[in-house]
Amino acid sequence: MSERGDQVQRLLGALAKHADLVADAFEGSVSGGDKQRNAGIEALFSLNVLKPYDEDSYRLNPRLREFIADYFVSYQAFQALRRVSGTMQQAREQWRELRRLKLAGATKDVVRLLAALDESIVEMAYSIEHNLTLLHSLISTQYGNVDDLNSKLRQNRYYAQQVKLFLQDVEAIDVFVDFVADEAVAVGLPHVRQLVIRRLAARRLQWTSQIKDAQAVISKRLFEAKLMEVCLKRLSRFALWLARNKTSDGWELLVDEKTDVAMFRPEGFELRPQPDVSDMEPTTMEAMLAAVAKMPNKPTVSAAEKDPGPQLLLDDEADVHEQFDIQQVAMRELAVQAAVATEPLSLLAWKRCRAELTDVTDDAWLMFACQQLKGAGFRVEFVQLFELDPFPINERFHDIEVRCPIPLAA
16 A cells, blocks of 8 residues: 555544544534543644634534535535536646646656546536535425525525526536547547546536526526515515404405406315226226125014005006117127127127217227126237337227137036
């Protein structure tokens, strides 16, 4: 391990050893106490982890605090977005110096400048990702770091301006990428061109779309806030009137056909669900049978307790005829023909030969007849269209053929 690696390891070991002080400093300032606590504060202060805040008071390094806040996705109110333009200008100057050293043949310095340029590009990408995470967190939580409604509205306006600047920085990445990519090929550094394209240019469209989505949400909330502000002003004026006229019985309104329907209370009506007993779908039949099984048995009444009650004399010559729908009659005839047919019957062709089914559409007839025949045990087959679709989403058909039921084995 290198010397710098040893230093990093000792730094992390010190953070782990004094983790309790680091946790307290993240919540607020820390002060001295016993000998062991003072030794820990001194050790963290020497490592630049703690910064002096007041007399005998220390606070956590802002950069370390920012790292921990990113881990917990915890952001302060009105926290500004990171500007990318400063890092982009730094990367631009690093590239110019790198290009000059490459033309001069300073190989050792070229390696150091290349590592610095790589760090700047990574910092740009990380800043953009951090800003997007911050925006999505604040928008999804409705700015949960404040409770006052006015503060939430001001944060909406604040981040609307921040997003405009952030979007300008991201759109300026194209100019930077084109500038570096063209000159990198000219000076013989193709890997630098691949670096900026892979880490910045390839992800710019995704970043831009996410920023515009956040911008659209913020703009929508600002518009809704303006509408709500108008309603609140009306409510406040009405509340003031009620406060000044506590004994008032109200006032009469002229009700005519132009009156707003919002002034009237709708009258509710009861709905009694009725099962469709003609539905032959197996799932529906099972549900109805299960409901019938839960019903109590009919109470038995002895002959002595039976009360015939009032009697009604019916004429024996009066015949009571049960009325059936046209569709039900047609279905019975179709079932009889399909049961004895040796060849499959086309439901569409059979319907078109029936004059009483003229008012029934083909789609409705196919769906109705298919469910009824399928529930009665008949075999139905969908006549599909032959389409050369490599990725079919729905199975399209234009007719249904019905066959007689399969006889049960003895």
